[in-house]
Amino acid sequence: xxxxxxxxxxxxxxxxxxxxxxxxxxxxxxxxxxxxxxxxxxxxxxxxxxxxxxxxxxxxxxxxxxxxxxxxxxxxxxxxxxxxxxxxxxxxxxxxxxxxxxxxxxxxxxxxxxxxxxxxxxxxxxxxxxxxxxxxxxxxxxxxxxxxxxxxxxxxxxxxxxxxxxxxxxxx
Numbered sequence: 001x002x003x004x005x006x007x008x009x010x011x012x013x014x015x016x017x018x019x020x021x022x023x024x025x026x027x028x029x030x031x032x033x034x035x036x037x038x039x040x041x042x043x044x045x046x047x048x049x050x051x052x053x054x055x056x057x058x059x060x061x062x063x064x065x066x067x068x069x070x071x072x073x074x075x076x077x078x079x080x081x082x083x084x085x086x087x088x089x090x091x092x093x094x095x096x097x098x099x100x101x102x103x104x105x106x107x108x109x110x111x112x113x114x115x116x117x118x119x120x121x122x123x124x125x126x127x128x129x130x131x132x133x134x135x136x137x138x139x140x141x142x143x144x145x146x147x148x149x150x151x152x153x154x155x156x157x158x159x160x161x162x163x164x165x166x167x168x169x170x171x172x
Contacts, residue, residue, distance in 0.1 A: 035136050039105050043098055046073075046080050053080060060086065060168045072169045078102055084165050089117045097162055104162055107133040109153075133158060 053073040060068040068086035072079055082097040091113040098106040108130070115126040129150045134142040138159055143152050153161075 030136060030141070032141050036134050036142060039134050042100055043106050046098055049075070050081065056169060058168050058171065060084070063164070063168070070165055070168045082162075082165055082169065087118075089119075090114050091118070095161070095165075097165065104138060104159070105135050107131075107135070107158055107162075109133075 050073055053075050056072040056074065058070045058072075060070050063086050066087035066089060068084065070082065070084045073081040073083075079099050079102065081099070083094070084097075085092060085094045091111065094110045094112075096106075096108040097104060110131075111129040112125055113127040113129075114123045116123045130146045131150060131152065132144045133140050133153070135155075135158070139155050140158065145152055
């Protein structure tokens with residue numbers, strides 16, 4: 001009888017542990033410093049050869065109060081970089097999206113705010129915010145904001161913004 005009880009307890013523990021293993025989230029660790037170095041290298045390479053890429057330019061009049069522009073840079077393997085600028089009455093937002101094999105790996109955003117409408121002669125820059133996003137598998141692995149109190153976008157917000165810009169760039 002004792003052997004049967006020990007056997008049932010062992011089976012119960014084994015079954016419980018096996019069941020729980022299937023429901024635990026397994027976090028896969030990545031070598032972030034190595035990935036960031038690769039991102040920086042790819043970023044530099046794209047910018048180094050930017051003048052050799054084919055350019056595609058689109059106006060984006062409906063994306064902001066004062067309109068905007070989107071430029072895509074392509075090589076034989078596909079889209080490498082997107083530069084987008086959108087104008088508002090008292091500022092502008094610029095964004096560079098870097099891609100390898102159609103996967104986003106780096107985003108640089110710069111928002112410039114003026115003290116009055118920028119079309120006035122004596123308008124001056126009041127504030128500038130710069131944000132860098134390092135991505136791996138469409139997930140932000142590192143973000144840097146200057147000033148540090150700036151808002152950081154989520155993975156979803158970054159991908160959604162990219163998709164809107166791709167729609168503009170791919171529109172006929």
